[in-house]
Amino acid sequence: MSKTKNCKSCNAEIATSAKVCPSCGAKNKKSIFKKWWFWLIIAVVLVGIIAVNGNSGNDEEKNATDNKPAKQQETIEYTSYDVTELFDALKDNALKAQNTYNGQYVELTGYLGTIDSNGKYIGLEANPDDMSYLLDSVHCTIKKGSGQLEQVMNLKKGEKITIRGKISRVGEVLGYSLDIDSIN
Secondary structure, three states, X not given: OOOEEXXXXXXXXXXXXXXXXXXXXXXOOOOHHHOHHHHHHHHHHHHHHHHHHHHHHHHHHHHHHHOOOXXXXXXXXXXXXXXHHHHHHXXXXXXXHHHHHOOOEEEEEEEEEEEOOOOOXXXXXXXXXXXXXXXXXXXXXXXXXXXXXXXHHOOOOOOEEEEEEEEEEEEOOOEEEEEEEEEO
């Protein structure tokens, strides 16, 4: 004798193996909980959750052992340049300038050019009287909460300044970008 059940649509008695009800034609679907692939997905998800939770505990233990007293912060050595040295290097060979200056901590001396009205950056340029560097500028990003914004507010365009920071980008079109550490 075959197993039977009632059709969900018309309540007629049908075989459990029937794909459609012979009375009304409704599909006879297995519940999703009775499909093998559903349980496979559940098993994979559970294994993944267990694996992630198991690893996070190890990370916490590792972080706890890594919390040793911090070494003294390294002293940063800044290399001094006039901005025209960087502009000349970029004009001569952009690839060499990128390899030489990108990521380097520098102390740049030049003249204050652009002062962003939003307080995000300033431009460091060559002497305004030197027309050979007319369009060249180092884009210097101001760090929020460092007091640099207040310093910039007290400066005037064309004023000679020295900026210490790290060169974060060098490109033949946009020139140099620098993250400011201090302004003198």
